[in-house]
Amino acid sequence: MNFQVYNRDICVGDIRVIGVSSSSLLMVGDAETIQLAATFDTPAESLIVGPFVPLSPDIS
Amino acid sequence: MLQRITCVDHIKIDSVSFSSIFQIGDSEQILAVSRALAVQREAEIFFDNEGNFDAFPVFSEAIPFQPPDEEIIFSTHNLNPVLKVRNIDxxxxxxxxxxxxxxxxNIAMEARVKHIRQLLPRNNNSGEEGI
Structure with a gap:
C-alpha cells in the first residue's frame, strides 16, 4: 500500500479534557507507531456476595 | 524530511498522578503499563496487604495484536511544519x-483493570430479585 500524507495548516483553538487515564495518551505531535491495549474485567463475573474476606495477599 | 514542531500557547493541567507523565518536547520510545485492582465493598472495610495480581488472569493473559499483513510505503509531506494549538485544559x-x-x-501503552464488588449477604425470603 502506498500511503501519502500532506500535512497542511493545523490550527486548533481550545482542547478541553476532563481526564486522561489508564495508559491513555493525549498527544500534540507526530508519532511513527502507536500501540494501545487494554483489558477490563467487571461484574457480574467478579461480584462476590457474602462475608467480607480479604483478597489473596500481596506476596511480592 | 522536516519534522513538524508543536506550538501550544497555553496549557493547564490540574493534576498528574500515578506514574503519569507530562512531556514537553520530543521523545523516542514510550512504554506505559498500568495495572489496577478496583475493589468496592458495601461496608467501609479495608484489609491491609491484600490483592495479588498473579491471582487474576486478566493481569497475565496475552492481549492479541495484529501486525500489518501488508507492506506500507508511507510518506508524509509537511507543507506547514507547525501544529498550532491555542489552549489546552x-x-x-x-x-x-x-x-x-x-x-x-514508538509508543506502546497497556492498561489492565479488574473490578471486584463485595456485597453483604442478602436475605432471600423477601422475594427480591438478585443483582
Whole structure:
C-alpha cells in the first residue's frame, strides 16, 4: 500500500479534557507507531456476595 | 524530511498522578503499563496487604495484536511544519497516562483493570430479585 500524507495548516483553538487515564495518551505531535491495549474485567463475573474476606495477599 | 514542531500557547493541567507523565518536547520510545485492582465493598472495610495480581488472569493473559499483513510505503509531506494549538485544559492525568507535546517514534501503552464488588449477604425470603 502506498500511503501519502500532506500535512497542511493545523490550527486548533481550545482542547478541553476532563481526564486522561489508564495508559491513555493525549498527544500534540507526530508519532511513527502507536500501540494501545487494554483489558477490563467487571461484574457480574467478579461480584462476590457474602462475608467480607480479604483478597489473596500481596506476596511480592 | 522536516519534522513538524508543536506550538501550544497555553496549557493547564490540574493534576498528574500515578506514574503519569507530562512531556514537553520530543521523545523516542514510550512504554506505559498500568495495572489496577478496583475493589468496592458495601461496608467501609479495608484489609491491609491484600490483592495479588498473579491471582487474576486478566493481569497475565496475552492481549492479541495484529501486525500489518501488508507492506506500507508511507510518506508524509509537511507543507506547514507547525501544529498550532491555542489552549489546552486538562483536569487530570492518571494511571500511567501521558500528555505529550512534541513528536515521538514508538509508543506502546497497556492498561489492565479488574473490578471486584463485595456485597453483604442478602436475605432471600423477601422475594427480591438478585443483582
Amino acid at each position: 486538562i483536569l487530570g492525568a492518571s494511571s500511567s497516562s501521558i500528555v505529550h507535546l512534541g513528536n515521538s517514534r
